[in-house]
Amino acid sequence: MFKALGTLGVVLLTVAAVVMVGLGFLMGPDHPLPWIMLIVVVAIPFVHNKMAANRYLVWKDEYSVGIEEMDNDHKKLLNLINQLQTAVHYYTGREFEEKALEELVDYTKTHFNKEEKLLEDNGYADLDAHKLLHKQFIDKVNQFLEQYKQDSELTINDTLEFLKDWLIKHINGTDKEYGKVLNDKGIH
Numbered sequence: 001m002f003k004a005l006g007t008l009g010v011v012l013l014t015v016a017a018v019v020m021v022g023l024g025f026l027m028g029p030d031h032p033l034p035w036i037m038l039i040v041v042v043a044i045p046f047v048h049n050k051m052a053a054n055r056y057l058v059w060k061d062e063y064s065v066g067i068e069e070m071d072n073d074h075k076k077l078l079n080l081i082n083q084l085q086t087a088v089h090y091y092t093g094r095e096f097e098e099k100a101l102e103e104l105v106d107y108t109k110t111h112f113n114k115e116e117k118l119l120e121d122n123g124y125a126d127l128d129a130h131k132l133l134h135k136q137f138i139d140k141v142n143q144f145l146e147q148y149k150q151d152s153e154l155t156i157n158d159t160l161e162f163l164k165d166w167l168i169k170h171i172n173g174t175d176k177e178y179g180k181v182l183n184d185k186g187i188h
């Protein structure tokens with residue numbers, strides 16, 4: 001439960017509650033400060049939920065590479081990242097977290113292979129550079145997975161942030177480059 005609320009949220013709630021009760025006893029119910037603190041305590045879960053919602057990735061049309069199959073893969077990757085985000089944030093258990101991580105990494109590899117084959121089949125000039133970026137990403141993910149085995153609690157948030165950041169930047173940057181080239185060849 002504490003993990004779901006977040007460490008900062010728990011600390012703030014505890015501090016606010018203690019201050020509110022303390023001031024209430026000291027100043028009496030006519031003093032505004034205990035009531036202000038009460039509002040703060042009530043507001044914290046709403047703020048926390050809003051912050052939690054912002055952690056989830058939402059597909060935007062601007063991410064489209066103009067090739068339906070690749071867009072569908074990218075959408076699935078975003079969903080798998082969100083699934084991992086849920087497993088981490090609501091701490092559904094180590095087993096579910098590992099399964100979500102494994103599913104995301106496996107599907108990323110599947111997608112990379114499919115994407116590289118599409119680029120190769122269409123004689124994409126920057127194929128080698130694109131493949132290298134994919135390889136560097138997988139190498140980095142493997143490093144995170146090794147660290148995760150040593151200490152999952154310490155590593156999982158960094159791993160998740162890296163996956164989110166890299167994949168969105170890659171989809172919305174490097175992948176869009178091949179999108180334009182292949183679109184010009186009539187591939188959609």
Ligand SMILES: [Fe+2]
Pocket residue numbers: 070074111115171175
């Ligand atoms: Fe891609």
Ligand SMILES: [Fe+2]
Pocket residue numbers: 115130134170174175
């Ligand atoms: Fe790619």
